[in-house]
Amino acid sequence: MTVMRDTVVKSLAKINIQGDENGLIPEYDVLVNQLPAALLNLFSERLMAAAPPERKATVADGLVRAAYECGYHTGCGIITSEAFNDVVLPMVTEGEKDILRGAFAAFTAWGWAKSGIVQLKDGERMVIRANDYYEADSGGDGLRAYMLRGLCQAFFDLTYADPYPNGMDTFVCQQTKGIEAGDPHGEFVVTKK
Amino acid sequence: MPNRAERLQVTDTTHFLKGSLSLTNITDLVQFLAASYKSGMIHLTRHPGGVEGKIFFLAGTITNVTTDTLSGLDALSDILNWNQGEFQYNPDVTSIDKNVGLSVQHAIIEAAVLYDHRSEVVKQESTTHTGTTIDVTSDERSTEMETSQRDSTTVLNDLLMIPGIDAVVVVGRDGFVIESAGNSSRINIDELGASLAHASNAIEEMGSELKVNTFQDMFIEYGKAVIMCRPIGDAIAAVIAPDASKLGIIRHKTKKYFEELALLF
Numbered sequence: 001m002t003v004m005r006d007t008v009v010k011s012l013a014k015i016n017i018q019g020d021e022n023g024l025i026p027e028y029d030v031l032v033n034q035l036p037a038a039l040l041n042l043f044s045e046r047l048m049a050a051a052p053p054e055r056k057a058t059v060a061d062g063l064v065r066a067a068y069e070c071g072y073h074t075g076c077g078i079i080t081s082e083a084f085n086d087v088v089l090p091m092v093t094e095g096e097k098d099i100l101r102g103a104f105a106a107f108t109a110w111g112w113a114k115s116g117i118v119q120l121k122d123g124e125r126m127v128i129r130a131n132d133y134y135e136a137d138s139g140g141d142g143l144r145a146y147m148l149r150g151l152c153q154a155f156f157d158l159t160y161a162d163p164y165p166n167g168m169d170t171f172v173c174q175q176t177k178g179i180e181a182g183d184p185h186g187e188f189v190v191t192k193k
Numbered sequence: 194m195p196n197r198a199e200r201l202q203v204t205d206t207t208h209f210l211k212g213s214l215s216l217t218n219i220t221d222l223v224q225f226l227a228a229s230y231k232s233g234m235i236h237l238t239r240h241p242g243g244v245e246g247k248i249f250f251l252a253g254t255i256t257n258v259t260t261d262t263l264s265g266l267d268a269l270s271d272i273l274n275w276n277q278g279e280f281q282y283n284p285d286v287t288s289i290d291k292n293v294g295l296s297v298q299h300a301i302i303e304a305a306v307l308y309d310h311r312s313e314v315v316k317q318e319s320t321t322h323t324g325t326t327i328d329v330t331s332d333e334r335s336t337e338m339e340t341s342q343r344d345s346t347t348v349l350n351d352l353l354m355i356p357g358i359d360a361v362v363v364v365g366r367d368g369f370v371i372e373s374a375g376n377s378s379r380i381n382i383d384e385l386g387a388s389l390a391h392a393s394n395a396i397e398e399m400g401s402e403l404k405v406n407t408f409q410d411m412f413i414e415y416g417k418a419v420i421m422c423r424p425i426g427d428a429i430a431a432v433i434a435p436d437a438s439k440l441g442i443i444r445h446k447t448k449k450y451f452e453e454l455a456l457l458f
Contacts, residue, residue: 001394005368006387101367116369119427119458129371184346185372 067150
């Protein structure tokens with residue numbers, strides 16, 4: 001037995017989500033917003049377009065960093081949440097690998113990206129593939145799934161690195177393929193920094 | 194090795210089916226003749242070397258197989274890998290001796306399994322002799338992937354070239370559909386991925402309980418589809434065929450591609 005994605009997705013999809021008066025959803029120890037994905041894409045696109053050529057890499061790193069911070073805290077909230085304990089933990093038989101499988105299933109259930117683990121070398125390397133993610137619809141040039149990059153790194157840090165805050169930035173994620181760049185899927189490789 | 198027990202009732206040799214092994218696949222030929230419930234003998238000569246082989250079948254069943262040095266499933270396993278030489282189909286030739294006695298599909302699958310095991314032994318002996326052992330534990334798969342020459346998309350497309358395969362899918366142990374290719378309109382690939390993961394987990398648990406080692410193959414036959422799947426590294430590969438008529442050849446021909454995929458996942 002291992003963590004079954006469909007079970008996780010179906011269970012989490014049943015949870016009723018209600019935003020507060022500001023449209024924020026207090027879930028996973030963070031405030032999840034309901035801003036449209038197109039707005040987030042436009043934000044990234046305009047930031048990158050406004051950056052001079054010599055600063056584009058720095059701006060891209062900043063976008064990944066923002067996603068990493070968000071992903072680290074949200075990811076921590078996910079894997080310590082009541083829903084995760086109820087749905088995912090009973091299926092965990094392969095330790096950290098199953099925790100990660102559950103985290104990506106939860107990530108898929110929330111509609112952020114249809115993604116999962118392709119390859120995993122415990123505590124050293126992980127390859128993630130995403131078949132559908134909102135940044136695939138973004139405007140701009142090259143590989144630009146900043147959110148997914150930051151999130152993959154955050155999930156791996158949470159699972160294999162030291163506890164917060166020392167474990168942050170132990171690993172780094174590179175995007176190697178992207179639907180937005182014409183590839184059939186997005187691919188993200190996490191390795192030690 | 195001449196089969197002393199064969200019974201010949203040949204009247205006209207001009208209407209025999211014959212051809213070259215470089216143009217005709219033996220598995221296809223046997224399946225074709227069996228599908229029409231023919232009885233007879235295929236006489237084969239392998240090049241180079243001039244090794245001779247005979248496959249006798251009776252109404253869809255392979256009854257007897259021999260080569261110069263082998264007999265039974267060992268001989269069939271050997272013959273299925275001949276790709277140079279000639280064959281001739283002789284109708285109405287039967288063998289009194291029986292050393293196989295399986296349906297054509299079953300015999301081909303058993304022969305393919307035998308071939309797999311034999312190849313595995315040869316590989317192990319080879320690595321023992323050369324002293325170059327490849328560690329294929331899960332922790333080392335990433336390293337092997339880096340040395341692979343072809344990506345998974347290319348391998349999946351090659352699998353689709355095998356006659357009888359409609360679609361191919363690679364699924365993670367958690368049911369995540371890593372990659373798919375081909376015409377899968379009859380089947381929801383996401384549902385298939387989830388179902389395969391559940392099924393393979395259950396089968397692995399069963400194997401573990403029964404202490405019969407890890408599972409190697411799974412065949413599921415439905416009215417409108419046949420699904421064959423096999424573990425590849427930390428994932429599961431499945432091929433979908435419209436019917437079971439080519440299952441033997443599919444199993445035989447997919448083997449090397451599955452091995453290639455196992456290095457990638």
